Amino acid sequence: xxxxxxxxxxxxxxxxxxxxxxxxxxxxxxxxxxxxxxxxxxxxxxxxxxxxxxxxxxxxxxxxxxxxxxxxxxxxxxxxxxxxxxxxxxxxxxxxxxxxxxxxxxxxxxxxxxxxxxxxxxxxxxxxxxxxxxxxxxxxxxxxxxxxxxxxxxxxxxxxxxxxxxxxxxxxxxxxxxxxxxxxxxxxxxxxxxxxxxxxxxxxxxxxxxxxxxxxxxxxxxxxxxxxxxxxxxxxxxxxxxxxxxxxxxxxxxxxxxxxxxxxxxxxxxxxxxxxxxxxxxxxxxxxxxxxxxxxxxxxxxxxxxxxxxxxxxxxxxxxxxxxxxxxxxxx
Amino acid sequence: xxxxxxxxxxxxxxxxxxxxxxxxxxxxxxxxxxxxxxxxxxxxxxxxxxxxxxxxxxxxxxxxxxxxxxxxxxxxxxxxxxxxxxxxxxxxxxxxxxxxxxxxxxxxxxxxxxxxxxxxxxxxxxxxxxxxxxxxxxxxxxxxxxxxxxxxxxxxxxxxxxxxxxxxxxxxxxxxxxxxxxxxxxxxxxxxxxxxxxxxxxxxxxxxxxxxxxxxxxxxxxxxxxxxxxxxxxxxxxxxxxxxxxxxxxxxxxxxxxxxxxxxxxxxxxxxxxxxxxxxxxxxxxxxxxxxxxxxxxxxxxxxxxxxxxxxxxxxxxxxxxxxxxxxxxxxxxxxxxxxxxxxxxxxxxxxxxxxxxxxxxxxxxxxxxx
Numbered sequence: 001x002x003x004x005x006x007x008x009x010x011x012x013x014x015x016x017x018x019x020x021x022x023x024x025x026x027x028x029x030x031x032x033x034x035x036x037x038x039x040x041x042x043x044x045x046x047x048x049x050x051x052x053x054x055x056x057x058x059x060x061x062x063x064x065x066x067x068x069x070x071x072x073x074x075x076x077x078x079x080x081x082x083x084x085x086x087x088x089x090x091x092x093x094x095x096x097x098x099x100x101x102x103x104x105x106x107x108x109x110x111x112x113x114x115x116x117x118x119x120x121x122x123x124x125x126x127x128x129x130x131x132x133x134x135x136x137x138x139x140x141x142x143x144x145x146x147x148x149x150x151x152x153x154x155x156x157x158x159x160x161x162x163x164x165x166x167x168x169x170x171x172x173x174x175x176x177x178x179x180x181x182x183x184x185x186x187x188x189x190x191x192x193x194x195x196x197x198x199x200x201x202x203x204x205x206x207x208x209x210x211x212x213x214x215x216x217x218x219x220x221x222x223x224x225x226x227x228x229x230x231x232x233x234x235x236x237x238x239x240x241x242x243x244x245x246x247x248x249x250x251x252x253x254x255x256x257x258x259x260x261x262x263x264x265x266x267x268x269x270x271x272x273x274x275x276x277x278x279x280x281x282x283x284x285x286x287x288x289x290x291x292x293x294x295x296x297x298x299x300x301x302x303x304x305x306x307x308x309x310x311x312x313x314x315x316x317x318x319x320x321x322x323x324x325x326x327x328x329x330x331x332x
Numbered sequence: 333x334x335x336x337x338x339x340x341x342x343x344x345x346x347x348x349x350x351x352x353x354x355x356x357x358x359x360x361x362x363x364x365x366x367x368x369x370x371x372x373x374x375x376x377x378x379x380x381x382x383x384x385x386x387x388x389x390x391x392x393x394x395x396x397x398x399x400x401x402x403x404x405x406x407x408x409x410x411x412x413x414x415x416x417x418x419x420x421x422x423x424x425x426x427x428x429x430x431x432x433x434x435x436x437x438x439x440x441x442x443x444x445x446x447x448x449x450x451x452x453x454x455x456x457x458x459x460x461x462x463x464x465x466x467x468x469x470x471x472x473x474x475x476x477x478x479x480x481x482x483x484x485x486x487x488x489x490x491x492x493x494x495x496x497x498x499x500x501x502x503x504x505x506x507x508x509x510x511x512x513x514x515x516x517x518x519x520x521x522x523x524x525x526x527x528x529x530x531x532x533x534x535x536x537x538x539x540x541x542x543x544x545x546x547x548x549x550x551x552x553x554x555x556x557x558x559x560x561x562x563x564x565x566x567x568x569x570x571x572x573x574x575x576x577x578x579x580x581x582x583x584x585x586x587x588x589x590x591x592x593x594x595x596x597x598x599x600x601x602x603x604x605x606x607x608x609x610x611x612x613x614x615x616x617x618x619x620x621x622x623x624x625x626x627x628x629x630x631x632x633x634x635x636x637x638x639x640x641x642x643x644x645x646x647x648x649x650x651x652x653x654x655x656x657x658x659x660x661x662x663x664x665x666x667x668x669x670x671x672x673x674x675x676x677x678x679x680x681x682x683x684x685x686x687x688x689x690x691x692x693x694x695x696x697x698x699x700x701x702x703x
Binding site for chain 1: 338341344345348349352353534535536538539540541542543544545
């Protein structure tokens with residue numbers, strides 16, 4: 001169906017010198033969905049976003065936004081996209097109102113609409129009483145709210161949030177989540193990058209995990225978790241004297257792998273983790289075993305993430321990577 | 333929407349930021365000019381009794397009056413009135429700093445020099461005060477002065493150096509004219525450059541690039557605001573100068589000329605700021621580069637001494653320095669009190685062409701390097 005997608009990216013590549021930051025990414029983002037992009041530092045997230053925002057020119061590949069080609073209709077696309085950076089960018093010397101006015105004008109809002117829209121935005125950010133205060137004096141949370149409504153000033157169809165909650169306190173983060181959900185309800189397509197996997201889990205309809213400039217996985221949170229399903233483990237702690245007996249019993253009765261570690265039994269419950277766990281619990285009760293602890297470990301996005309991207313420290317551990325990053329930085 | 337209206341939006345933003353720390357900006361921009369006028373201006377005034385030897389070939393009533401006028405204010409002290417060979421020996425032996433030769437044609441020498449001055453290269457500060465003083469005194473007789481350094485004289489080659497334009501009795505007035513140029517040039521370099529680097533570090537530039545505007549609008553808006561701010565600093569320096577006794581005898585036309593001169597310097601240095609800032613990422617680095625450019629350019633423009641009194645090896649640099657022409661132009665207006673059309677045309681053309689070249693370069697480079 002034409003027009004189903006807000007963003008279509010096909011075989012997108014970007015090189016800085018001989019360093020390939022993005023190595024052929026293809027994905028479609030549906031209208032109205034919240035799409036998450038996850039990846040370790042230096043994975044190519046920001047480079048991909050910058051191409052989408054029209055700040056970087058792709059080395060090759062195609063980007064279409066709301067059916068428009070980014071090479072031909074760059075200005076019209078820019079008008080449709082709102083963007084909030086991971087650093088809170090407000091004009092410190094300007095008042096909240098002037099901050100908003102500036103961007104209303106940069107997005108070519110008709111003069112008679114500007115003031116009205118500025119007041120709406122202030123209200124949305126709960127900053128009406130601080131409209132004439134210099135934004136530099138605001139708290140981090142206030143600045144972030146101002147930054148968000150500012151990135152929405154032209155009422156964009158697509159909103160890109162680059163790590164919207166990094167560095168926020170818990171309250172501000174929750175209120176940011178609420179805000180993002182309400183945008184979703186208004187039918188706005190939201191694309192967000194985050195380092196917080198629980199954030200992606202809670203907010204995103206679909207998630208792409210990017211590493212080394214490639215998509216490693218793409219799907220809903222539960223689809224991705226299934227990729228790490230060997231992480232489904234049942235941990236039972238019993239008396240030392242009973243460990244071996246019970247371990248064997250579980251193995252023979254349910255046909256699953258077990259492993260003994262001190263007084264702990266680890267049972268691999270990949271398939272139907274919940275029903276098997278219940279059956280094991282019932283069996284233990286019938287046996288009259290003295291169970292000290294009984295816990296189920298299901299995979300989180302963290303497990304998926306680490307499984308797909310490894311857990312090396314990118315910017316510090318690998319000298320080659322540091323070198324590549326430096327090259328990329330210089331050629332910017 | 334057009335380039336102009338987008339530029340104006342950026343311009344408005346820059347001016348709001350400027351306004352938000354207006355007091356700091358004014359203090360910062362006037363500190364250096366104030367110190368220079370206060371300290372160095374005093375230094376100039378304190379130079380008196382510069383020893384001179386005079387050879388009077390004219391020996392007429394006007395030449396006698398001219399000599400009396402030279403002695404009158406105590407700036408010069410006449411050591412001897414004697415024949416040229418003796419006078420030159422006195423100069424070589426360091427007993428006098430200047431030898432003044434009044435030619436037989438004085439005071440009716442037409443456009444040819446009526447007075448020759450030979451001076452010691454080693455006595456810059458005294459010469460800087462004495463030369464304009466002698467030129468002014470000679471100008472009262474409608475006579476042109478030619479100055480030569482000792483070095484040039486010794487080869488017996490009477491190629492006449494370009495006389496400094498304008499004439500003044502006060503070293504401080506002489507200095508004020510160049511301090512105005514300094515306020516404009518430094519204002520342009522420092523306001524535009526630092527803000528651009530900060531904007532890039534804090535992400536403002538990125539947020540403009542994401543907006544549906546032409547990249548050139550960012551350069552243009554910043555350049556416009558840099559120019560306006562520099563002109564503002566220039567006129568603050570003019571005010572400061574007036575407070576210290578400088579005069580603009582040409583009245584309103586004088587201000588118009590000053591505005592035109594300042595406009596080009598402001599434009600050139602605001603554009604230069606963007607040009608440098610487009611290549612440099614750290615504030616500290618920018619400060620070094622900006623100072624390396626502005627300070628020598630200013631000194632070489634003849635800020636403290638007439639450029640004609642520079643040692644020979646600096647002369648070519650002075651000739652190639654656009655600020656030399658701006659300083660020359662503003663001195664015509666403020667010190668001479670009249671405009672010498674050909675010279676003004678040259679001065680204004682040089683700074684206009686210079687500023688246009690820098691403006692074009694900064695558009696090209698800023699656009700290329702900003703992403």
